Amino acid sequence: MSRIHPTALVAPGAVIADDVEIGPYCVIGEHVSIDAGTIVGPHCVIDGHTRIGKNNHFYRFCSIGGMPQDKKYAGEPTRLEIGDGNMVREYVTINTGTTQDVGVTRLGHDNWIMAYVHIAHDCQIGDHVIIANSVQLAGHIHVGDWAVLGGLTAVHQFVRIGAHAMVGGTSSVRQDIPPYVIGTGDPFRPSGVNTEGLKRRGFTSNSIKAVKDAYRLLYRRQLTVEQALAEMQKLGEDPQGQAAVEVMTRFLSQSSRGIARP
Numbered sequence: 001m002s003r004i005h006p007t008a009l010v011a012p013g014a015v016i017a018d019d020v021e022i023g024p025y026c027v028i029g030e031h032v033s034i035d036a037g038t039i040v041g042p043h044c045v046i047d048g049h050t051r052i053g054k055n056n057h058f059y060r061f062c063s064i065g066g067m068p069q070d071k072k073y074a075g076e077p078t079r080l081e082i083g084d085g086n087m088v089r090e091y092v093t094i095n096t097g098t099t100q101d102v103g104v105t106r107l108g109h110d111n112w113i114m115a116y117v118h119i120a121h122d123c124q125i126g127d128h129v130i131i132a133n134s135v136q137l138a139g140h141i142h143v144g145d146w147a148v149l150g151g152l153t154a155v156h157q158f159v160r161i162g163a164h165a166m167v168g169g170t171s172s173v174r175q176d177i178p179p180y181v182i183g184t185g186d187p188f189r190p191s192g193v194n195t196e197g198l199k200r201r202g203f204t205s206n207s208i209k210a211v212k213d214a215y216r217l218l219y220r221r222q223l224t225v226e227q228a229l230a231e232m233q234k235l236g237e238d239p240q241g242q243a244a245v246e247v248m249t250r251f252l253s254q255s256s257r258g259i260a261r262p
Contacts, residue, residue, distance in 0.1 A: 005042075023060070031077075032065065035084075048096045049077050053084040053109075063093045068121030070098050070139065083109040083127070094119040101140055114151070132169065144179060144251075146201060162251045164201070166194045175260045178218065179247050180211045188260045190219060203244065210241035214248050219262060225252055 003021040004010060010022065013030035021039045022028065028040075029047030037055035040046065044058050048065030058064065065080045067073060078097040081104055088094075092113050097104040101122035107113075108127040116134040119125065123137050126145035131137075135149045138157035143149070147161050150169030155161070160176045167173060168184025177183070180198065183190040193215050198208050213235050217228040232249050236242030252259070 017054075029065065048080055050080040050082070050096070052082045055084055056082060056086045056088065058088045058092075059090045059115075061091050062088055063091075064088070066093065066095050068095045068098050068139070070100070070121055072100060073098055073121075076103070078121075079104040080107075081105070082107045085110040086113065087111070088113045089115040089117075091116045092119075093117075095121045097122045098139070108145075120157075126163065146197065148197070150184070158257060160251070160255065160257070163247060164194055164197055166197060173260070175258050176251075176255045177260050178255075179251050180244075181215070181260075183260070189262050190260055191262070204238075204240050206237050206241045207244040210236045210245050211248070214245050218248075218252075218259075225255075225259065229253065 005024045007024045008022045008026040010028040011030035014028045015033035017036040019036055020034050023040060023042040025043045026040055027045045031049040032046050034052045035054045038052055039057045041058055041060040043060050044062045046064040050065035076099050080094060080096045086107060095105060098121045105121055105123050107125045110127055111129045113131050114133045117131050118136045120137055120139040122140045124142045126143060128146045129143055130148045132151035134152045136154045138155060140158045141155050142160040144163030146164045148166045150167055152169055153167055153171045155173040159173055162177060162179030164180045165177045166182040171184050171188045172186040173188045180193050181190045182192055182194040193212050195208060214232050217223060217231045229249055229252055232245055235245045
């Protein structure tokens with residue numbers, strides 16, 4: 001049976017798996033579902049139309065599924081969806097979506113969300129993402145798989161951060177950061193390719209070379225984005241390298257805010 005502390009308040013409509021642990025003084029709303037193996041630490045509030053997957057761990061004082069901080073929000077039943085295996089540390093806030101977007105905020109699988117992080121309405125966070133202490137994500141932000149955001153970083157609404165990108169601490173991100181790019185600053189300035197991260201994740205040497213060639217086209221040849229995209233079609237000595245570059249070209253072709261420049 002669920003291990004629910006007697007001081008916790010769980011609404012009758014909440015759907016809680018049998019082995020979920022809910023700590024002292026938690027409040028769980030009536031439209032919340034929590035799947036097997038999840039631990040909710042003391043003093044957490046989980047409300048809204050929120051669905052939480054398996055084996056997540058919410059540390060003390062988290063506020064999950066609160067209404068969006070958007071003055072246009074008028075009480076619509078927008079949602080928050082959280083996948084499996086996420087670590088969510090102290091004082092993290094994650095809001096539900098808005099009808100001005102897809103209506104749902106999403107946090108994928110196996111993410112590490114450190115203390116005091118704010119994930120605003122309609123953000124779409126992928127898998128294996130690390131978000132360090134006190135990172136602030138405004139609304140409608142997309143963060144790709146394996147991205148790393150350093151502590152105290154602030155990200156402007158509607159910005160997209162590509163897969164495997166790495167943002168240094170205390171950065172201010174106002175434009176899109178392409179996949180694989182590493183950098184820092186206020187404003188954020190790219191400085192190279194996240195080579196070490198790609199090696200750790202099993203990218204081949206040919207794939208890393210193709211990514212570096214794509215970076216040079218985008219940032220070192222003084223080409224327009226359109227010109228760089230055309231040249232990138234020629235990169236990649238094998239299918240793995242071509243697939244790695246395709247992640248970059250797809251991201252660039254969908255960018256609407258423009259990309260961060262050195």
